[in-house]
Amino acid sequence: MSYANWKAQKKRSAGFLWQDIKRNKTCYGFLAPYAIIFFTFYVIPVCVSIYLSFTYYNVLQPARFLGLNNYINLLLADDIFLTAVKNTFLIAAITGPIGYIMAFLFAWLIHELPRGIRAFAVLIFYAPTISGQVYVMWALIFSGDALGYANAWLTKLGVIDTPVLWLTNPEYMMGVVLLVTLWLSLGAGFLSFVAGLNTIPSDQYEAGYVDGIKNRWQELWYITLPNMKSMLMFGAVMAITQTFNTADVTMSLCGFPSTDYAARTVVTHLIDYGSYRFEMGYASAIATVLFLSMFLCNKFIQKALARLGT
Amino acid sequence: MKKIKAGRQPNRSVGGDVGVAIVLILFGCFFAFPLVFAINNSIKPLNELFVFPPKLFVKNPTSDNFSDLFLLMSKSGVVTFSRYVFNSLFITIVGTAGHIMVASMAAYVLAKYRFPGSRLFFNMVTIALMFSGYVLAIPNYLIMAKLGWVDTYLAIIIPAFAMPMGLFLMKQFMESSIPDVLIEAAKIDGAKEGLIFFKIVMPLVKPATLTLMIFSIQALWNNVATTYIYSEEKKTLPFALKTVAAGGVARTGVSAATTVFVMIVPLVTFIFSQSNIVETMASSGIKE
Structure with a gap:
């Protein structure tokens, strides 16, 4: 049944709504197992967390209601939070779009390869994400002493004569973080593009040849992209959540806390308050602000993607 | 409808295919690098792990690290x-x-x-x-x-x-x-x-x-x-x-x-x- 129909019916009376629910009881049956688990372990915790953001809560004593105080402190009085927002925004604005475009571009180029070597190519490009912890290797590469690979090679080439403190000097930290985040950006979105390219019906491409599509770029724009809309949407949301949630990379590379908080992100700020200072109310306020900014960003991208291929 | 030949698609240029291959190989090295690095490190003997200047590839591979791990x-x-x-x-x-x-x-x-x-x-x-x-x-x-x-x-x-x-x-x-x-x-x-x-x-x-x-x-x-x-x-x-x-x-x-x-x-x-x-x-x- 179409949405417009349903809307019109809903206006007419609540009795129709009940009939509608009854008619769709198979749908609710299919949804039920997911819905029950989802409400218990995702919806309720999110609601509790949003409530806690208006309180002072240190886990041991009962929560004390504070009104908007957490938010006021966070936005007006917390200087480190400003650094964190600046860094997170930098990471999201640079690695988000570049990583997203790279993910699609490489998935598409790999799809152009003969089938036999595709699986191998996907493996190479997905290698950074396949084991959660390989990025720790970058800490050895950018280690600050002369034994670090980057320092040793640059010294050998004569570019530098003293080792660079890649991960402790605020000047270089964010550069390294950006590089490693970009390296990690072919994740969930990339794999969904790889899978999505396989679901485009081949008769559409055949019809394209007949209709005179001349090269791979025209084919990309007129056939591939419009067919990939829902995967592109998925990839975009994953890119947003991944970049806005950057924390593990900065923590394991630059230390926690990093020198002068130079590599602090919103989520490391949150972990600091939540797991070390036990100010869960404040941490929840950070989470809520972070979530709201992701939500707005998501709405904006949804609008942009709706125009694709038109 | 005309049958499309298996293998080459009709609207692809050879030059483009070569370009695609080159781009993929270059970036592939960048993405595979730490994986290669991790695997090499895991089979390096102790003296190669701390050599200066550090080497990426292992010279005398050993399974010591794995046997140490299981021990x-x-x-x-x-x-x-x-x-x-x-x-x-x-x-x-x-x-x-x-x-x-x-x-x-x-x-x-x-x-x-x-x-x-x-x-x-x-x-x-x-x-x-x-x-x-x-x-x-x-x-x-x-x-x-x-x-x-x-x-x-x-x-x-x-x-x-x-x-x-x-x-x-x-x-x-x-x-x-x-x-x-x-x-x-x-x-x-x-x-x-x-x-x-x-x-x-x-x-x-x-x-x-x-x-x-x-x-x-x-x-x-x-x-x-x-x-x-x-x-x-x-x-x-x-x-x-x-x-x-x-x-x-x-x-x-x-x-x-x-x-x-x-x-x-x-x-x-x-x-x-x-x-x-x-x-x-x-x-x-x-x-x-």
């Missing part, structure tokens, strides 16, 4: 090594199977039907996806305690069934790659929803299911599970390995071996699923 693991006390492996395998297999089933069923009705509350529900899932997991840990712990699930595998497995990312992925794929006419045709032929789901919908989204399997196995296999599990005999492999690897500079080789060892399961499932992803023919044979 340390077998000495570590109360619980045998195989127990940790079993725990992690159990969580991963049950969690992944349940997740694919539960999320696909929900995704199917959300993608293909409009019923009161369906849009609202889907919006809630995307919202949950964006909410930082760190602050949810404490409310979640309280819920687990109420249910009496603390220190049981249920606390890890059941929430994994409803990971928002899985539903989102499946819903997007079902929306775009299952033609409505196919479902309607099956209904006219008298097929029940359950039959349609298993016999028509699931085979058509096989690439998505295989992809979801990778995500789920990665998440569950790497689960350190220290929040809800405190009995030693229920702890997971990544946790056990982490304690061994965190032994400082002397364990550099062992910790490289650990990284490689943990990678095996995701790597094998990845290769399996990627080589099984082939084009599905969702709309062939249908004339609208």
Whole structure:
């Protein structure tokens, strides 16, 4: 049944709504197992967390209601939070779009390869994400002493004569973080593009040849992209959540806390308050602000993607 | 319609193909680099790990780091090594199977039907996806305690069934790659929803299911599970390995071996699923 129909019916009376629910009881049956688990372990915790953001809560004593105080402190009085927002925004604005475009571009180029070597190519490009912890290797590469690979090679080439403190000097930290985040950006979105390219019906491409599509770029724009809309949407949301949630990379590379908080992100700020200072109310306020900014960003991208291929 | 020759597509230039190959090889090196690095480090003898200037490739490969790792693991006390492996395998297999089933069923009705509350529900899932997991840990712990699930595998497995990312992925794929006419045709032929789901919908989204399997196995296999599990005999492999690897500079080789060892399961499932992803023919044979 179409949405417009349903809307019109809903206006007419609540009795129709009940009939509608009854008619769709198979749908609710299919949804039920997911819905029950989802409400218990995702919806309720999110609601509790949003409530806690208006309180002072240190886990041991009962929560004390504070009104908007957490938010006021966070936005007006917390200087480190400003650094964190600046860094997170930098990471999201640079690695988000570049990583997203790279993910699609490489998935598409790999799809152009003969089938036999595709699986191998996907493996190479997905290698950074396949084991959660390989990025720790970058800490050895950018280690600050002369034994670090980057320092040793640059010294050998004569570019530098003293080792660079890649991960402790605020000047270089964010550069390294950006590089490693970009390296990690072919994740969930990339794999969904790889899978999505396989679901485009081949008769559409055949019809394209007949209709005179001349090269791979025209084919990309007129056939591939419009067919990939829902995967592109998925990839975009994953890119947003991944970049806005950057924390593990900065923590394991630059230390926690990093020198002068130079590599602090919103989520490391949150972990600091939540797991070390036990100010869960404040941490929840950070989470809520972070979530709201992701939500707005998501709405904006949804609008942009709706125009694709038109 | 003219039959398209297998192999070369007619509208591709040779120059373009060479360009694609060059771009892929260049970037491939960048993405594969730390993997190569990790594998090489794990088979380097101690003197090569600390040589100056550092070398990327190993000269005299050795399996010492791995044998040290197994020796340390077998000495570590109360619980045998195989127990940790079993725990992690159990969580991963049950969690992944349940997740694919539960999320696909929900995704199917959300993608293909409009019923009161369906849009609202889907919006809630995307919202949950964006909410930082760190602050949810404490409310979640309280819920687990109420249910009496603390220190049981249920606390890890059941929430994994409803990971928002899985539903989102499946819903997007079902929306775009299952033609409505196919479902309607099956209904006219008298097929029940359950039959349609298993016999028509699931085979058509096989690439998505295989992809979801990778995500789920990665998440569950790497689960350190220290929040809800405190009995030693229920702890997971990544946790056990982490304690061994965190032994400082002397364990550099062992910790490289650990990284490689943990990678095996995701790597094998990845290769399996990627080589099984082939084009599905969702709309062939249908004339609208």
